[in-house]
Amino acid sequence: MSNILVFVEQFSGKVSRASLECVGAARAAGGNVCAVLAGAGADGAAADLGRFGAAKAIVLGGGEASSDALAADVAAIAKEEGAKAFLCAATSAGRDLAPRVAALLDSTLFSDCTALSAQGDAFTAVRPWLAGKAIATLTSSAPVFCATTRPNVFAASESSGTCAVVARAASAGGKAKVTGIEAKSGGKLDVKEAPVVVSGGRGMKGPEHFALIEELAAAFGNAATGASRAVVDAGWRPHSEQVGQTGKTVAPQLYVAVGISGAIQHLAGMRTSKVIVAINKDAEAPIFKVADYGIVGDAFEVVPALAKAVRELKAKG
Ligand SMILES: Cc1cc2nc3c(=O)[nH]c(=O)nc-3n(C[C@H](O)[C@H](O)[C@H](O)COP(=O)(O)OP(=O)(O)OC[C@H]3O[C@@H](n4cnc5c(N)ncnc54)[C@H](O)[C@@H]3O)c2cc1C
Structure with missing residues (x-):
């Protein structure tokens, strides 16, 4: 079973539905899911991820809400965990993070995927191309397969599993910093x-x-x-x-x-x-x-x- 690293978005302790679907996509592809979370409230959110099939959750504490620092941490974790795939939801935050992680892993990013499967460590993604006129089936020879999943396409299925939560200090620094988030x-x-x-x-x-x-x-x-x-x-x-x-x-x-x-x-x-x-x-x-x-x-x-x-x-x- 391949290790799949999933970046899980949460806000004030509540995990986004799109991220739960992404965890669901990783599980459906037969992966052993390790989640990474960051930001205030991540501890509480991580504890509940076992219910959605994550075997492990790494919580990045501290840090300065910087996409490039976060990407560096996520890429390092992917290597340490021996991840064969890195996934996150194709949300605004996911679209910001995923290309940075893929670049650091020297991989190709398949964005906005609508289907995902794996045979052993070989992953295949499906995504619409040319404004949806064509559907592409894509594979990668990179050591870590990187993709974002389109929200509302994959199922967020519940399981009876538990999740081991591990705390880790987030890296300081980073060029781009999020200084504030306004609620809708x-x-x-x-x-x-x-x-x-x-x-x-x-x-x-x-x-x-x-x-x-x-x-x-x-x-x-x-x-x-x-x-x-x-x-x-x-x-x-x-x-x-x-x-x-x-x-x-x-x-x-x-x-x-x-x-x-x-x-x-x-x-x-x-x-x-x-x-x-x-x-x-x-x-x-x-x-x-x-x-x-x-x-x-x-x-x-x-x-x-x-x-x-x-x-x-x-x-x-
Ligand atoms: C580079 C580029 C990017 C673009 N990106 C986007 C994009 O992201 N999203 C997007 O939507 N468009 C985008 N467009 C614009 C797109 O080409 C269309 O111009 C736009 O989608 C038309 O909007 P509409 O259907 O509301 O208006 P219209 O094309 O004017 O259609 C209005 C419709 O309303 C119907 N209608 C009128 N009165 C009634 C009534 N009383 N009851 C029921 N039906 C009625 C008409 O029959 C007609 O079909 C983009 C264009 C370009 C060039």
Whole structure:
């Protein structure tokens, strides 16, 4: 069984779902998982990782929240642990850390992978290429296989195992330092992590009508609101909600695209969603080519009716 090192993100003691999925991906590939955690609250978060299949967790204490210092520590741990693979989730922090670790290990990084497997110590990753037009299957001859996993694609499965927690001092120094982290306002779910995403496009006609998108998201209860670039560029919605090539890549259980035409750059960010529902008044809109369910109709009629139906269904339990 190969040792797989997984960098696990946590914030104030709470492990991110994307990281638990990454641990799940490592386990599903047959790995013996060693997790690395850093930052305030990492101790508490590490203790619980056995429940998700990590055999060992190394907690980096102290340090100065510097990506390059953290990368140096993670790369050193990968070598010490004899890791055959290094994984982390393709989140903002993961995208910052993973290339640095891969470079220090003299390896190639396969980013945003949607499948992972191993035969002995030989790993194979699958990832979308060319805005999702092609699917690449990749292997590496580097001594440590390095990859990031796309959030919401892999399962975070629970186990009955326990995890040995080891403390280790983080390296000081580093060129880039994180001096502060601002929590998201309003406790809203992030599009990258939410199991359901309801996105609106230019078909919503104006920022005031996004109340309908929010109403549908609220009806689902576990949903985040997303947006096309056209509406973000118009200042209707914040950039943090933009889905697509120059926004965020999402893969929720359910993606609802409302008044979005389905330009290739938007599809690049959502086409690996499990179930896609498109609502558009133009039956020829390209979004219907990737949709599992399509509703040809006016968003201003369909969305309130859908929100009502979801609320009624949920009320019935
Ligand atoms: C380099 C580059 C990067 C890009 N990156 C991104 C990106 O990350 N994300 C992204 O989204 N785009 C991106 N774009 C822009 C992309 O090409 C499209 O312009 C954009 O996605 C269109 O947004 P939209 O679908 O909201 O608007 P439109 O293309 O204008 O579509 C609006 C849709 O609403 C429908 N509609 C209108 N009224 C109603 C109604 N009442 N009810 C229902 N439907 C209605 C219309 O039929 C139409 O299909 C990028 C472009 C470039 C060049």
